[in-house]
Amino acid sequence: MTAYEPTPPPGAAPAAYDAVVLAGGAARRLGGVDKPGLRVGGRALLDRVLGACADARATVVVADPRPTARPVRWAREDPPGGGPLAALDAGLRHTTADTVVVLSADLPFLHEATVHTLLATLGAAPDAAGALLTDADGRDQPLVAAYRAAALRSELAALTEEHGALTGLPLRRLTGALDLTRVPDPVASFDCDTWDDLATARARIREHGHVLDEWISAAKDELGIDLDVDIKVLLDLARDAAHGVARPAAPLTTFLVGYAAGRAQGGPEAVAEASRKAAALAQRWADEAAAAQADAAPDATRDATPGTRPDAG
Numbered sequence: 001m002t003a004y005e006p007t008p009p010p011g012a013a014p015a016a017y018d019a020v021v022l023a024g025g026a027a028r029r030l031g032g033v034d035k036p037g038l039r040v041g042g043r044a045l046l047d048r049v050l051g052a053c054a055d056a057r058a059t060v061v062v063a064d065p066r067p068t069a070r071p072v073r074w075a076r077e078d079p080p081g082g083g084p085l086a087a088l089d090a091g092l093r094h095t096t097a098d099t100v101v102v103l104s105a106d107l108p109f110l111h112e113a114t115v116h117t118l119l120a121t122l123g124a125a126p127d128a129a130g131a132l133l134t135d136a137d138g139r140d141q142p143l144v145a146a147y148r149a150a151a152l153r154s155e156l157a158a159l160t161e162e163h164g165a166l167t168g169l170p171l172r173r174l175t176g177a178l179d180l181t182r183v184p185d186p187v188a189s190f191d192c193d194t195w196d197d198l199a200t201a202r203a204r205i206r207e208h209g210h211v212l213d214e215w216i217s218a219a220k221d222e223l224g225i226d227l228d229v230d231i232k233v234l235l236d237l238a239r240d241a242a243h244g245v246a247r248p249a250a251p252l253t254t255f256l257v258g259y260a261a262g263r264a265q266g267g268p269e270a271v272a273e274a275s276r277k278a279a280a281l282a283q284r285w286a287d288e289a290a291a292a293q294a295d296a297a298p299d300a301t302r303d304a305t306p307g308t309r310p311d312a313g
Contacts, residue, residue: 023105
């Protein structure tokens with residue numbers, strides 16, 4: 001990864017699109033844990049991805065239903081565990097837009113700007129069937145892509161006719177038959193397939209210059225508010241009022257708690273509820289920091305049986 005900031009969209013606002021998020025994989029390299037539920041910056045990986053496609057006209061998540069930060073439609077391939085092509089086909093059946101953004105549920109650094117870049121790139125290439133990201137090694141990432149829905153449906157139908165079913169077929173059987181344009185982005189394409197990947201993601205969002213943006217995004221998500229926060233203005237105000245702020249997350253979080261309480265029409269109960277949510281989020285951040293320190297020391301956690309790690313929930 002060479003840069004953290006999302007790629008800016010090259011053109012105007014994207015056209016309407018639907019999103020399909022694949023979140024039902026087996027996570028074998030993680031010991032079979034619930035990968036979409038693993039947290040980075042206090043937020044489940046799935047919720048981070050859903051935040052990046054929040055302006056989708058419809059969002060379909062292919063997995064068993066679970067609580068999410070925003071409403072989605074649920075779908076499941078038949079039989080469950082049938083692989084990415086079967087899952088994509090199941091999700092696509094619930095979409096109607098001409099353009100579909102297809103995402104995996106393990107992308108900690110995906111942002112809305114990157115989704116818009118994919119859509120704008122596809123819009124500027126009328127002969128292409130899709131636009132996908134490539135990773136740091138130049139490899140295609142077909143589950144971070146925008147596609148023309150008609151092209152996907154046509155090729156999926158052809159593969160079904162040829163093989164009788166999509167179960168077990170590799171994703172390259174689909175993408176190899178499509179005319180695709182590529183967008184290099186080693187950061188947004190980074191996915192969490194291993195415990196080391198997860199540790200890397202958790203460390204990176206805590207780097208100086210990123211941690212406040214990540215914290216504010218997580219706090220807004222937790223509190224259920226949609227507000228563009230000018231961090232510099234708020235920090236300047238806090239500095240002037242407190243003669244210098246040692247822990248800038250504190251005044252920012254206090255502001256968000258107050259805003260959330262105001263949205264709920266104020267009152268002690270609203271403040272208490274918003275404070276509880278923010279405190280729980282802060283505790284998750286503390287738990288992650290403690291887990292990171294534990295991982296740095298030799299222990300047996302990496303040999304733990306599936307579901308026994310403290311991260312898996």
